[in-house]
Amino acid sequence: MAENRKYEVDPVTGSPIHPYTWDGIGELETPPPRWWVLTYAVCVLFAIAWWVAYPAWPYIAGYTKGVLGYSTRADVAEQLAAAKAAQAPMNDKLAKLDYAAIAADPELMTFATAGGKALFGENCAQCHGSGAAGNVGYPNLLDDDWLWGGDYATLEATIMHGVRSTVDADTRQSQMPAFGKDGILTREQVDDVAAYVLSLAGTAPADAAAAEKGKAVFADNCVACHGDAGQGLRDFGAPKLTDSIWLYSGDPKAVAAQIWNPRHGVMPAWAGRLDPLAIKKLVIYVHGLGGGE
Amino acid sequence: MSTTVNPRMPQTIDEADIPVWSHRPKVTPKKVKGPIRNLKWLVMAVLLGIYWGVPWLRFDRGPFAPDQAILIDMPGRKAYFLWFEIWPQEVYIVTLLLIVAAIGLFAVTAMLGRVWCGYTCPQTVWTDLFMTVERWIEGDRAQRIKLDKAPWSVSKLGKRLAKHAAWLFIGMMTGGAWILYFNDAPTVVPEFVTGQAGFAVYATVGFLTFTTWLMAGVARENVCMYMCPYARFQSAMFDQDTLAVTYHTARGEKRGKHKANESWEGRGHCIDCRQCVEVCPTGVDIREGLQMGCISCGLCVDACNSIMDRVGLPHGLIAYDTERNVELMAAGKPRKWNFFRLRTVGYLAVFAVAGMGVLYGLVSRAPLDAAVIADRNPLYVRLSNGDLRNGFTVKVLNKSTSPHTVTLSLTGLEGGEIVVPGHEGEAAPSVEVAPDAVAAIRAFVKLAPANWKGEPIDFEFTVTDPTRDLSVSVPTRFEGPTK
Ligand code: SF4
Ligand code: SF4
Numbered sequence A: 001m002a003e004n005r006k007y008e009v010d011p012v013t014g015s016p017i018h019p020y021t022w023d024g025i026g027e028l029e030t031p032p033p034r035w036w037v038l039t040y041a042v043c044v045l046f047a048i049a050w051w052v053a054y055p056a057w058p059y060i061a062g063y064t065k066g067v068l069g070y071s072t073r074a075d076v077a078e079q080l081a082a083a084k085a086a087q088a089p090m091n092d093k094l095a096k097l098d099y100a101a102i103a104a105d106p107e108l109m110t111f112a113t114a115g116g117k118a119l120f121g122e123n124c125a126q127c128h129g130s131g132a133a134g135n136v137g138y139p140n141l142l143d144d145d146w147l148w149g150g151d152y153a154t155l156e157a158t159i160m161h162g163v164r165s166t167v168d169a170d171t172r173q174s175q176m177p178a179f180g181k182d183g184i185l186t187r188e189q190v191d192d193v194a195a196y197v198l199s200l201a202g203t204a205p206a207d208a209a210a211a212e213k214g215k216a217v218f219a220d221n222c223v224a225c226h227g228d229a230g231q232g233l234r235d236f237g238a239p240k241l242t243d244s245i246w247l248y249s250g251d252p253k254a255v256a257a258q259i260w261n262p263r264h265g266v267m268p269a270w271a272g273r274l275d276p277l278a279i280k281k282l283v284i285y286v287h288g289l290g291g292g293e
Numbered sequence B: 001m002s003t004t005v006n007p008r009m010p011q012t013i014d015e016a017d018i019p020v021w022s023h024r025p026k027v028t029p030k031k032v033k034g035p036i037r038n039l040k041w042l043v044m045a046v047l048l049g050i051y052w053g054v055p056w057l058r059f060d061r062g063p064f065a066p067d068q069a070i071l072i073d074m075p076g077r078k079a080y081f082l083w084f085e086i087w088p089q090e091v092y093i094v095t096l097l098l099i100v101a102a103i104g105l106f107a108v109t110a111m112l113g114r115v116w117c118g119y120t121c122p123q124t125v126w127t128d129l130f131m132t133v134e135r136w137i138e139g140d141r142a143q144r145i146k147l148d149k150a151p152w153s154v155s156k157l158g159k160r161l162a163k164h165a166a167w168l169f170i171g172m173m174t175g176g177a178w179i180l181y182f183n184d185a186p187t188v189v190p191e192f193v194t195g196q197a198g199f200a201v202y203a204t205v206g207f208l209t210f211t212t213w214l215m216a217g218v219a220r221e222n223v224c225m226y227m228c229p230y231a232r233f234q235s236a237m238f239d240q241d242t243l244a245v246t247y248h249t250a251r252g253e254k255r256g257k258h259k260a261n262e263s264w265e266g267r268g269h270c271i272d273c274r275q276c277v278e279v280c281p282t283g284v285d286i287r288e289g290l291q292m293g294c295i296s297c298g299l300c301v302d303a304c305n306s307i308m309d310r311v312g313l314p315h316g317l318i319a320y321d322t323e324r325n326v327e328l329m330a331a332g333k334p335r336k337w338n339f340f341r342l343r344t345v346g347y348l349a350v351f352a353v354a355g356m357g358v359l360y361g362l363v364s365r366a367p368l369d370a371a372v373i374a375d376r377n378p379l380y381v382r383l384s385n386g387d388l389r390n391g392f393t394v395k396v397l398n399k400s401t402s403p404h405t406v407t408l409s410l411t412g413l414e415g416g417e418i419v420v421p422g423h424e425g426e427a428a429p430s431v432e433v434a435p436d437a438v439a440a441i442r443a444f445v446k447l448a449p450a451n452w453k454g455e456p457i458d459f460e461f462t463v464t465d466p467t468r469d470l471s472v473s474v475p476t477r478f479e480g481p482t483k
Helices: A034-053 A072-096 A099-103 A106-123 A152-161 A187-200 A208-221 A252-260 A276-287 B035-056 B088-112 B115-120 B122-138 B141-149 B154-180 B185-193 B199-219 B221-227 B229-237 B299-311 B323-330 B342-363
Strands: A006-009 A016-022 A025-028 B012-014 B070-073 B078-081 B084-086 B244-247 B318-321 B368-374 B388-398 B404-411 B417-419 B430-433 B437-447 B457-465 B470-478
Touching (some): A006 A016, A072 A106, A072 A276, A099 A106, A099 A276, A106 A276, A152 A276, A187 A208, A187 A252, B035 B070, B035 B115, B035 B154, B035 B185, B035 B299, B084 B088, B088 B115, B088 B229, B088 B342, B115 B122, B115 B229, B122 B154, B154 B199, B185 B199, B199 B221, B244 B323, B299 B318, B368 B470, B388 B404, B388 B430, B388 B457, B388 B470, B404 B417, B404 B437
Antiparallel strands (some): A006 B012, B070 B078, B078 B084, B244 B318, B368 B388, B388 B437, B417 B437
């Protein structure tokens, strides 16, 4: 400040008027109140103290860590541990009780279902869909049709050991012969039996005569697994053919294709990957989706 | 508004002399007696009585709800106010209530000026209380100024310690009463004293003890001057008919000292005794005209009136008056009051309409409500017998203080069948909902393929409480395969 300028004083407020005026309009240089100035100074000091205490400044390959050693990651880990600890009593109870006892306790059911839902999203949704509605070749878990059974114990066994798993000796195995590809049936016979199978499910066959011929083929080749009336056999995982649910589509061509050269889905065995408690929660969740038996 | 310019004010100032911060002189208000002071004592007693007494009022709501007349139950997410109960989704009622209160405040301010500031604002009431305590301990204005200037001594230290201890105690009682609005008062007080209350309780009390001490003891008028937004914008409600504490310049000037038996001819009635300035809690000289610092507390009115008594002049040199009246009186004409004018009647009308709306909202609040969330992933499921099934979550809100059983049924879905897990086989499943709770009921709706026409069907879930003759219908739709 080279010169000591004189400021005019505004007669109304008593504040100095800044010498720079614009079209005769000047700005008041009212000094801020003391507490404001002091608070401002304290804030500046606080900011500097913060830089020292906490992670603050980035540099090319990292950042200043701060002397307190605070880290949000450590915080998260702590919170996760705390959440686990908070869930422990419920988890213990869940682990001890059998399915029937759990089903009788609404609070436990809510807890298990919520946990099962999260686990399902992480582990099962990739094939069965996030809404569990499945897809062609991946069973819909919402409906009332089960290949292997939909009660608690059966669901648990299926999830634990999987289906056609290559690593689990107790896995569910079923194999339908490739009737067409392996030459067991002719093309015509396959079409006939497909027409017959569709008629079992209540779909009027396009060709009634073919369906009639297919009945005999069915009796000779299919009843061992699918039953006399196509009612299926859960012990073999042989699908029920009389209902409206088709794992590989109910389109006549798709049914014929499945008889000619069947596709076989694989489900991993989860016993080694998830702990028994997680599997229990999954069983409860899947059972509660709408088709539980 | 006439601006009275202080003749002692300098015309220019050197740049180097402009201070970094403004030097506000410490305000050391003097004690005053008079009818307005008495009114202020009364208002203060009533308001503090309400603040400390209300949490102890009981109100019977039956066995499932708290019996505290006014309670904000944070963990339970409910607020109870006598007959009324507010759930989080009804917070808009509180918002409306605040808007109504604001408009009421505007109406009062347009008519009567800053009566809120001068009499009822918590900042004013608590500051007044703190100043009274200060006066008890350190004496009146003259003694306090002397004490401020005196060097530190045992007696000064003792007085200061006593004052701050008393202030902190009041602060603690203030914070302590605050938590009673959020907890059952008779339960939390013994818990608090025996150290069993929760962390939030102690933290709240501690924080409010500090802020009460800071605001009412240390900051005082600075809150009104620098922090309060209302002080800043209420000039928008003022006009020439608004009541304000006013110095009648025409009568008072030219001011000057006055000796007994001296004539009043050719001079003003103000004897420049500065009593009005000394009693002012915000340090204002009201003779300079209406200004932001004046909270309209009227203490200078009492002070000046007692001086007028002493010099044998009529009251009212400083009085609650309007700008219009000041001008009328200066011109020798009678006063004219104009409380009900377009602006105030407008405020009152909006106040009445909005207030009625809030009341209607509270009174017509249904004790039963429902919401339906349809499953979106997937929209529908095909069952083995060919039926279509949609999944729903029906949330039933029981906003009453006793448990109730509701039944679910479908309206407008030809052939639709409702299945609630655990209630299979019930044509209209009945579910019990706990008092003051939301039940999330999983409900499946089935439809035979014959009833599906390839288009989504709009229908309603009807939740009925037969014992209370209540029912709510919530629209939703049934989805299936479309062509
Ligand atoms: S109290 Fe009345 S007489 Fe005394 S200075 Fe104030 S206005 Fe003048
Ligand atoms: S000027 Fe008078 S009315 Fe205004 S705050 Fe001061 S004492 Fe109260």
